[in-house]
Structures are given as structure tokens and as C-alpha cells.
Amino acid sequence: MTNIDLLSKIDRALISIDPNSITASANIGSIHRQLIWCRAQLTGQPSGLKRGPLTMGLIATREFDMWGDNPELAGLINEIQRAFE
Template identity: 65%
Template sequence: MMNTELLLKIDEALSVIGPMLSPTWPNVQSIYRQLRWCRAQISGEPSEHKQGPLTMGVIATREFDMWGDKPELATLINQIQRAVERGE
């Protein structure tokens, strides 16, 4: 996957997750932070230090697929995580 395509996928996920951000939904905050970190890494922007392994795929599957109504969002976030971990 080319960086441009991956950045578009990250921007798409961020645009869906952004309106869901809430202090009462820390899992969504975590996904958002990880997506922003991934975006910064790919685009060469400054970013905070990585907090540990990427967990946004697992969180997204639990929040949006198993218990939620957004399985396509969970799939997108998992695709992004796999691409970033492979270094694409």
C-alpha cells in the first residue's frame, strides 16, 4: 500500500472517529491517538513517543464490530494497523 493510500485511509478513519471523541469513551480516545501517531509516522510529522504496541485494531474490533454497529470502521482500522506494522 502506498503512503498516499494509507494516509487517505487514516484520514477517513480519523474523520469518522473524531465526532465520537468523548471523555467518557477512553477506548475511542486511544484509537484516535494511535491513528494520529500512525499518520505522523507516515507523513514525517513530529509525534509523541510510541506508548507501546499498537492496539487500535483489537479495540476497534471490540468497540465497533462485536458490540457496535460499525464493522466497516473496525475493518479499516485493522487494515491501517497491519500496514503500519509491516512498514508500508
């Protein structure tokens, strides 16, 4: 997967989640922060230190697939995480 493809996937995922929505949980905020960090890594923007391993795939599976109604978004976020591992 090229960086352009990966950036496109990250942007699609970011558009699909809203950490500021009234129903957003801390888990959604964590996914958002991790996606922003990944995007910054690809674009050379300041990203700060990585606070630990990426966990957005597991969180997305729980939030959007097991308990939610958006398995496609969970799959997309898992794909992005795998690209960074």
C-alpha cells in the first residue's frame, strides 16, 4: 500500500468518526488521536511521542463491529493499524 493510499484511508476513517459528538466515548477519542498521529507520521508533521502501542484496531472492533453497526469502519481502522505495525 502506498503512502497516498494510506493517507486516503486515514482521511476516510477520520471523516467517519467524530470525537466531539454527544455520543462519542473516550474510546472514540483514542481512535481519533491515534489516526491523527498516523497521519502526521506520513506527512512529516509534528506528531508528538507515541504513547504506547497502537490499539485503535481493537477499540474499533469493539466500538464499531462487536457492539456497533459499522464493521466496515472497524475493518478500515484495523487495516490502517496493520500498515503501521
